[in-house]
Amino acid sequence: MSFNQWINSRLPISDFFDQHLRQYYAPKNLNFWYFFGSLAILCLSIQIISGIWLLMYYEPTAKTAFDSIEFMMREVPYGWLLRYVHAVGASSFFVILYFHLYRALMYGSYQRPRELLWLSGVLLLILAMAEAYTGYVLPWGQMSYWAAKVIMNIFGAIPFIGEPIMHLIQGDYVVSEVTLQRFFAFHVVAFPMILLAMVFLHLVALHTVGSNNPDGIEIKDNKGADGIPKDGVPFHPYFTIKDLVAAAAFLIIFFTIVFYNPTMDGLFLEKENFIPANPLVTPPEIKPSWYLAPYYAILRAVPNQLLGALAMISG
Amino acid sequence: MLILRMAMGNESVDLKKRAFLTRTSQALGAIAVCGAAIPLVQYLKPGREAAMSSLPVEFDLSGLKPGDQRTVLWRGKPIWVIRRTMEQVTALNKINPNLSDPNSQIEQQPEYAKNPYRSLRPDILVLVGLCTHLGCAPTFRPEPKAIDEDWDGGFFCSCHGSKFDLAGRVYKGVPAPTNLEVPPYYFKNDQLLVIGAHEA
Numbered sequence: 001m002s003f004n005q006w007i008n009s010r011l012p013i014s015d016f017f018d019q020h021l022r023q024y025y026a027p028k029n030l031n032f033w034y035f036f037g038s039l040a041i042l043c044l045s046i047q048i049i050s051g052i053w054l055l056m057y058y059e060p061t062a063k064t065a066f067d068s069i070e071f072m073m074r075e076v077p078y079g080w081l082l083r084y085v086h087a088v089g090a091s092s093f094f095v096i097l098y099f100h101l102y103r104a105l106m107y108g109s110y111q112r113p114r115e116l117l118w119l120s121g122v123l124l125l126i127l128a129m130a131e132a133y134t135g136y137v138l139p140w141g142q143m144s145y146w147a148a149k150v151i152m153n154i155f156g157a158i159p160f161i162g163e164p165i166m167h168l169i170q171g172d173y174v175v176s177e178v179t180l181q182r183f184f185a186f187h188v189v190a191f192p193m194i195l196l197a198m199v200f201l202h203l204v205a206l207h208t209v210g211s212n213n214p215d216g217i218e219i220k221d222n223k224g225a226d227g228i229p230k231d232g233v234p235f236h237p238y239f240t241i242k243d244l245v246a247a248a249a250f251l252i253i254f255f256t257i258v259f260y261n262p263t264m265d266g267l268f269l270e271k272e273n274f275i276p277a278n279p280l281v282t283p284p285e286i287k288p289s290w291y292l293a294p295y296y297a298i299l300r301a302v303p304n305q306l307l308g309a310l311a312m313i314s315g
Numbered sequence: 316m317l318i319l320r321m322a323m324g325n326e327s328v329d330l331k332k333r334a335f336l337t338r339t340s341q342a343l344g345a346i347a348v349c350g351a352a353i354p355l356v357q358y359l360k361p362g363r364e365a366a367m368s369s370l371p372v373e374f375d376l377s378g379l380k381p382g383d384q385r386t387v388l389w390r391g392k393p394i395w396v397i398r399r400t401m402e403q404v405t406a407l408n409k410i411n412p413n414l415s416d417p418n419s420q421i422e423q424q425p426e427y428a429k430n431p432y433r434s435l436r437p438d439i440l441v442l443v444g445l446c447t448h449l450g451c452a453p454t455f456r457p458e459p460k461a462i463d464e465d466w467d468g469g470f471f472c473s474c475h476g477s478k479f480d481l482a483g484r485v486y487k488g489v490p491a492p493t494n495l496e497v498p499p500y501y502f503k504n505d506q507l508l509v510i511g512a513h514e515a
């Protein structure tokens with residue numbers, strides 16, 4: 001009995017991979033829009049790895065948060081790279097997610113039987129926003145502080161229970177070090193764990209219903225005598241190879257930004273966030289990160305605080 | 316296997332070429348992974364702050380009376396500076412059969428401390444105050460018979476009972492394998508000790 005068999009009869013690793021890669025059939029007409037799912041996993045991995053490394057020097061207190069990041073960027077070998085990879089990675093993640101979501105809308109991938117695939121994806125987007133928002137607060141720069149404050153006040157706008165909820169989340173009557181420390185816990189432990197669990201469920205759903213495709217054909221309805229969909233090809237090697245090309249293209253763009261314009265002229269990392277948080281001075285313009293901007297625009301467009309917040313959440 | 320089966324229908328598949336492409340992309344992938352590992356590993360190295368703490372430190376001997384022990388921090392390690400009394404120094408000369416390395420054969424000291432006192436000057440002893448067993452900090456017990464009947468004074472590690480004499484030489488039959496380490500040091504003048512560097 002070979003080593004592989006020995007392992008497999010106890011822990012079916014290679015059976016699992018066979019089932020989900022080599023014998024998982026994806027429609028053969030998937031186009032480039034279907035890259036973004038695997039690219040999202042790539043982005044998530046980049047975020048997790050760079051995040052672990054950042055944690056080694058980051059100190060989550062109001063006094064030291066800003067300085068510890070500056071120290072890491074100036075003194076720690078490749079600290080600047082890890083930090084910029086994480087910051088650009090956050091924005092890229094949303095670029096990828098929005099493309100992924102657009103693809104689903106365009107080809108109707110939210111329709112029967114993929115409703116739960118779509119809904120778990122929506123939950124993932126919301127989780128990613130919560131993760132990005134709590135992460136943006138951690139450097140404790142001007143934009144971190146004031147954006148945290150604005151978003152906390154959105155919770156405060158909920159009638160009756162709003163204020164207690166806001167105080168419960170921020171752990172203080174104002175946004176303070178207490179808030180910073182619990183956002184740290186959310187960003188580093190709580191949200192990533194939920195996010196990973198949701199990704200798992202999203203993939204379980206995907207592998208149950210299968211990928212949609214531009215022509216909207218259900219490949220499972222037309223199987224050959226061997227039980228294999230006639231219009232499907234095995235995910236591995238056909239789509240893994242194709243996805244690898246996409247990953248290469250993505251990484252080229254990604255690192256061009258990381259190396260040449262890591263703040264994307266203030267779009268990925270605002271200028272104000274290179275100034276330590278100051279509760280006494282509000283920056284001239286507070287704008288949330290671009291990926292939250294549409295929701296924030298809804299909030300600002302509605303003159304009533306509560307209605308604005310409601311419109312934003314439903315949007 | 317599957318890839319082969321799929322290829323059967325197509326006469327023009329060049330399997331050699333395919334194997335070549337697979338292997339080259341695997342090799343390139345391996346190079347990429349190694350490249351990505353460089354910053355991640357470099358990041359883990361002790362940074363400039365750690366390097367700063369390894370700069371030599373100075374110690375003023377004027378306040379140190381015979382029999383006194385002081386501890387200074389160098390590279391985050393406790394360094395002992397001890398001024399031994401005349402009797403303690405002369406006692407070090409007589410051969411003690413219970414020591415496991417009385418002549419400091421094992422490299423635990425700079426060349427200039429390879430003598431019965433394990434020091435530059437017979438009276439001043441400079442040692443890294445960490446047990447060579449598992450790194451506990453032994454205690455300075457100069458009083459005879461303080462630990463047991465045969466105790467002539469020295470250092471006792473309470474973690475697992477290692478014993479060292481007043482030159483930091485390890486006794487036989489204790490867990491610590493070697494003598495206590497002597498750091499590099501020199502005297503700038505009579506009263507000023509520099510720990511962490513050899514004399515230039």
Ligand code: FES
Nearest residue numbers: 446448449472475
């Ligand atoms: S550490 Fe000193 S005896 Fe074990």
